[in-house]
Amino acid sequence: MWLFVLFVAVPLIEIALFIQVGGAIGLWPTLAVVVLTALLGTTLVRSQGLQAMNDLRGSFSELRDPSEALAHGAMILFSGALLLTPGFFTDAVGFALLIPPIRLAIMRYAKSRINVQKFEMGAGPQRRQPASDQTIDTAEYTDLDVAEPGPSSPSGWTKDPSRD
Structure with a gap:
């Protein structure tokens, strides 16, 4: 229900702001402001997105929890979408998401609302298949004679009889 309200309220807010x-x-100045905020937002999103990507790579290389870097990257991506959407309200929210303290406050709020049941890094416990009654413990095999290496078989994949 709240998503429906959001999809109705945001365009109404944008229309009211455009009129005002x-x-x-x-x-023309209104349209220029909309285009300039989109260009400025794109530049800021690109620079902060690269920084978030470097932080994510660093957390992977140092085997740290990447959730903070991923959350920053997701919020920067969302702010980019908002800044490319024409409107003053979406631009204000998009620019707000580009401010690191605001992103940290949102992450703190989200952490307080999310309860992680289990988190593991690495391969975890290895699961083995239970042994069945059809397991073969021994087997017999026959070594097949292979033609001697020579001009007709120059590869190293043939059997060398001198090594027997």
């Missing part, structure tokens, strides 16, 4: 800002500064 457009009435105050005019059509």
